[in-house]
Amino acid sequence: MRSIMLAVALFVGGCSAQAPGESHAAFERLSSEPVAHGERLARVLGCTGCHGDDLGGRNWSDDLGVLWTANLTQSARKWDNKQFAQALVSGKQPDGRELWDMPSYLFTQLTPAELDAVTSYVRSKPAIGQVHPSPSMGPLLQAKRKEGVYRSSAEEVQATGKTEAPAALGHDLARHITRATCAECHGIDLRGRTNPIDGKSTPDIRALAANYSAADFERFLTTGSAAGGRELPLMSEVARGRYKYLTKAERTAIHAYLKGLAVVP
Numbered sequence: 001m002r003s004i005m006l007a008v009a010l011f012v013g014g015c016s017a018q019a020p021g022e023s024h025a026a027f028e029r030l031s032s033e034p035v036a037h038g039e040r041l042a043r044v045l046g047c048t049g050c051h052g053d054d055l056g057g058r059n060w061s062d063d064l065g066v067l068w069t070a071n072l073t074q075s076a077r078k079w080d081n082k083q084f085a086q087a088l089v090s091g092k093q094p095d096g097r098e099l100w101d102m103p104s105y106l107f108t109q110l111t112p113a114e115l116d117a118v119t120s121y122v123r124s125k126p127a128i129g130q131v132h133p134s135p136s137m138g139p140l141l142q143a144k145r146k147e148g149v150y151r152s153s154a155e156e157v158q159a160t161g162k163t164e165a166p167a168a169l170g171h172d173l174a175r176h177i178t179r180a181t182c183a184e185c186h187g188i189d190l191r192g193r194t195n196p197i198d199g200k201s202t203p204d205i206r207a208l209a210a211n212y213s214a215a216d217f218e219r220f221l222t223t224g225s226a227a228g229g230r231e232l233p234l235m236s237e238v239a240r241g242r243y244k245y246l247t248k249a250e251r252t253a254i255h256a257y258l259k260g261l262a263v264v265p
Helices: 002-017 034-044 047-051 072-078 081-090 112-124 139-147 153-160 172-180 205-210 214-223 235-241 248-262
Strands: none
Touching: 034 047, 034 112, 047 235, 072 081, 072 112, 081 112, 081 153, 172 248, 205 248, 214 235, 214 248
């Protein structure tokens, strides 16, 4: 009981010890070269997952509408470094047009060096293919848009771009990482969220992580094999495609952070 109360004190204490925006944590830098650093970040942040390994964009169209992710190799030729980085965090193109389904709100707290690295990596790729069509919403998305639950990337930035991840003393690195990654599916507070389009819910990963040993958590985030050798919908694929590119130190930090949050009321 005393250990739990001590953990609560440390984690709650972090809320008052650090004001929003004061964290200077950053992803580990394995290379001094911005392009190499940016390639790893692009994989962890999901850029290659959504836009393809070649960053040429992918066709995600279904009954919701015509939905392509942008051909970033073409965008990088139209915009300079500053414009590209600004689009990443604002959810808007340089001409003011709003982006859709781009999780810019996740990237608002990346460091300038991280944004520069991702931009440098994208701009290092050769231009391929064509510029893809703008999104065209089907009836369901149009209805959700009218309800105000389906928002543009720029609107999401305005709504949650400044929202901080749960504070915790000594866990700035994990806060920084989960704010830019896990929050997309599980919410910035990591307690899980319900998708307003399909109604599907994601779990509270704080409690889930607390049930994993350090070794099992490491295995899960590198191979996608969950407890009991299970294959989880989406998450196992995300782990293999994105989180295996985290460093072991980063994955260890995330596990410790989530376990600590699990004991906070």
